[in-house]
Amino acid sequence: MGPVRYRILGTTQAFRADGTALPVGGARLRTLLTVLALRPGRGVPVSVLVEEVWGAAPPAEAQGALQALVTRLRRALGPGAIVSVDGGYRLAADAADVDLFRFDRLAADGTRALAEGDPATALDLLDESLALWQGRALADLPDRETE
Known part of the structure; x- marks a missing residue:
């Protein structure tokens, strides 16, 4: 599968x-x-x-x-x-199978690319990271404190 x-x-x-x-x-x-x-x-x-x-x-x-x-x-x-x-x-x-952790990795890679003077790569990575968001994070957890 x-x-x-x-x-x-x-x-x-x-x-x-x-x-x-x-x-x-x-x-x-x-x-x-x-x-x-x-x-x-x-x-x-x-x-x-x-x-x-x-x-x-x-x-x-x-x-x-x-x-x-x-x-x-x-x-x-x-x-x-x-x-x-x-x-x-x-x-x-x-972790790579869960969007939250992919977001973290892509955002970090995009930030690093920007700091290294590669704005085109940074834009691609940051756009890809933002596209993972489909609504409020952890929307299915009841309104309690979570880690």
Whole structure:
């Protein structure tokens, strides 16, 4: 299937390498994906995921509810996209697969090109970085503090 690309600079979305959108429906499912995409390739503890998805009002069986969400997300993204790790879950992705981190890299490269006296390259890189924005960053996280 190839790597999946993730957008969190706007409504959370996932795309196959060919640009086909993957169905990530439901606010909680998108919240879960956003929290995992903020830490690509790193394990996220169950307690953090429960706090981010449900806030101060988690369900009585929060761990079971989280497992159900992870199962739905795995179905949406394909096999191997969400990996179980000791005490949590990990999005099997690199920072380059998440628009937020691509934005950071492109903006830094554009700024560096400008400082080095290459305004044409800087313009191209900065335009490419700004094109990644599709709306309010982390739009699918509830109105709570996030990292």
